[in-house]
Amino acid sequence: MKRIAIDMDGVIADYLSKQLALFNRDHNENITVEDLKGKKLIELRPHLKDEIMNYLKEPSFFRDLEVMKDSQEVIKELSEHYEIFITTAAMEFPTSFTAKYEWLREHFSFLNDMNFVFCGDKSIINADYLIDDNVRHFKRFSGQGILFTSPHNVYETGYVRVNNWQEVRDYFLK
Amino acid sequence: MKRIAIDMDGVIADYLSKQLALFNRDHNENITVEDLKGKKLIELRPHLKDEIMNYLKEPSFFRDLEVMKDSQEVIKELSEHYEIFITTAAMEFPTSFTAKYEWLREHFSFLNDMNFVFCGDKSIINADYLIDDNVRHFKRFSGQGILFTSPHNVYETGYVRVNNWQEVRDYFLK
Incomplete structure (x- = not known):
């Protein structure tokens, strides 16, 4: 059975x-997803980098995030044909471990928690595919990287790209 | 540079x-390490399994553990010749994430925390070597498993075995 590793933030x-x-x-602004094409918020407002990062360091930040559209249904279907691992770069936000674990248990309860991986450098991941929104994780990944579209990565080229979970479904099950 | 993955509990x-x-x-007993040859405490006292496991589920249990003799010095030396990752089956004790992370930062501060991996099923680990005290992790590991001696595994045969960190040093650096 082939194995798919799936990132959390920006993917599910x-x-x-x-x-x-x-x-x-907090800053009385009206920045939209459109404004973030090709960059992350810290690149759009570099002088507020610390404040922006502090949101993510708040222990409960990751606990109540919305689930990405169709990800539950498609991953459930994929799990019948592939081994699924959730691989998240949690070491960047060590305060987030518990919130991320609880979120996964709540929204992806059909997955075995032995298949959750909290890591930093994803070159440690042994999988056939990695679905991720950050191209840096593909550099030393031994399998096939699949770039999940997120505003910050829309101008990246040279990668297999999926724009949403229906396209993930098509890639693996068609 | 070849990569060594190293387990935490029972190894470092x-x-x-x-x-x-x-x-x-708590039980007015006098069980020694000698009594645990070939078994874990929960196998020696199976009727107290829940209580024994509860020690490990206590969020701070892993925070103040002693460092295994010579592990710091040897890993520091190994890190000059190999890529080192710490790979711990933390998903078995999700309450332990923070304590484990802080313990690593305190005692192995010379390692990059991007090389810490909290996982469950270690077949996800992409490394050339895995030093671990639980043989079950070697079953589907793609590299060379190296069994680190612990009372519970003394009767396991058929594995490359190291009895202490000086033997790890000899294995990799001699």
Whole structure:
């Protein structure tokens, strides 16, 4: 059975909507997802980098994120044909471990928690495929990287790209 | 550069001494490491399994464990010749994430925390070597398993075995 490793933030968990909402509220701004094409919020507002990162360091930030559209249904279907691992770069936000674990248990309860991986450098992941929104994780990944579209990565080229979970489904099951 | 993945509990962190001390205190027993040859404490006292496991589920249990003799010095030396990752089956004790992370930061501060991996099923680990005290992790591991001696595994045969960190040093650097 081939194995698919799946990133959390920006792929199954919508951190961006919450980050933007908090930022706009606290700074009286109206930045939209459109404004973030090709960049992350910290690149758009570099002088506020610390404040932006602090949202993500808040222990409960990741606990109530929205689930990305169709990800539950498609991953459930994929899990009948592939071994599924959730591989998240949690070491960047060590305060988030518990929230991320609880979120996965709540929204992806059909997965075995022995298949959750909290890591940093994803070159440690032994899988046939890695679905991720950050191209840096593909550099030393031994399998096939699949770039999940997120505003910040829309101008990246040279990668297999999927724009949503229906396209993931088509890639693996068609 | 070849990569060595290293388990925490029973390999760099001495959970057994603390577990035994707590158990002996609470149950007025005098079980020694000698009594645990070939078995774990839950196999020696199966009717107390829940209580024994509860020690490990206590969020701070892993925070103040003793460092296994010579592990710091040898890993520091190995890190000059190999890529080192710490790979711990933390999903078995999700309450332990923070304590484990902080313990690693305290005692192995010379390692990059991007090389810490909290996982369950270690077949996800992409490394050339895995030093571990549980043979079950070698079953589907793609590299070379190296069994680190612990009382519970002394009767396991058919594995490359190291009895202490000086033997790890000899294996990799001689």
